[in-house]
Amino acid sequence: MVFRKESRTDSFQRQISTLRQQLGSDEDEVDDAEELPTYSAPAEAAARSPLPSIESQRRHQPPRMSDASTGVVSANSSWSGSLRSEGSIQIFGTIEGELSASDEIYVAEGATVDARIRARTIIVAGAVTGTIECLGRLEVMPSGSISGDVTSPTLIVHEGATVEGDVKMQSPTPVE
Numbered sequence: 001m002v003f004r005k006e007s008r009t010d011s012f013q014r015q016i017s018t019l020r021q022q023l024g025s026d027e028d029e030v031d032d033a034e035e036l037p038t039y040s041a042p043a044e045a046a047a048r049s050p051l052p053s054i055e056s057q058r059r060h061q062p063p064r065m066s067d068a069s070t071g072v073v074s075a076n077s078s079w080s081g082s083l084r085s086e087g088s089i090q091i092f093g094t095i096e097g098e099l100s101a102s103d104e105i106y107v108a109e110g111a112t113v114d115a116r117i118r119a120r121t122i123i124v125a126g127a128v129t130g131t132i133e134c135l136g137r138l139e140v141m142p143s144g145s146i147s148g149d150v151t152s153p154t155l156i157v158h159e160g161a162t163v164e165g166d167v168k169m170q171s172p173t174p175v176e
Contacts, residue, residue: 069103075110089119091126109143122152124161 069087073079077093088104091111099105101119111126120136124144132138134152142160151168 071101073111075108107144109141 069085071083071085071087071089073083073089073091073093073095075092078095079093080096082098083089083095083100085101085103087102088106089099089101090106090108091099091113092108093111095111095113095115097115099113099115099117099119103119104121104123105117105119107113107122107124107126107128109125112128113126114129116131116133117128118133118135120134122132122134122138123141124139124146125141126144128144128146128148130148132146132148132150132152134150134154136152137154137156138150138152139156140146140158140161140163142158144158145162145164147164149166149168150163151170153169153171155167155169157163
């Protein structure tokens with residue numbers, strides 16, 4: 001008994017030949033034994049092409065505005081003072097002062113915030129300087145940077161992000 005490893009092309013050619021024999025067709029009648037296109041296995045193709053990075057696979061999109069309780073500071077806009085929301089806040093511009101939201105604060109890529117921030121969920125893709133008090137989950141995206149003191153029960157820092165300052169992890173507290 002002889003064992004041999006055959007390629008998928010050889011296996012395909014052998015199956016076609018067997019099928020022709022079973023159907024009773026002659027090679028002379030049907031001349032479609034042209035050169036078949038070469039087939040490369042997925043593993044071989046993957047070895048030749050570079051793998052996409054995690055960042056190219058997943059670009060963070062800002063949270064969708066689901067209702068009228070989402071406040072937005074648009075790009076090329078600035079706010080100085082105290083901003084409070086019973087819903088969410090999305091920042092695409094510049095903020096100085098104090099931010100507080102019952103639900104979520106999203107700091108977009110290119111946005112700058114110099115403030116005391118408090119919310120249940122905080123996502124940072126831009127630059128934040130100041131004190132952050134997160135009551136649930138704080139996520140720093142690859143383009144995000146935080147410089148200041150951070151308190152959060154859950155902290156996610158993506159590759160490429162920077163966090164500079166004191167970080168305290170403690171159990172979640174209810175939003176007041």
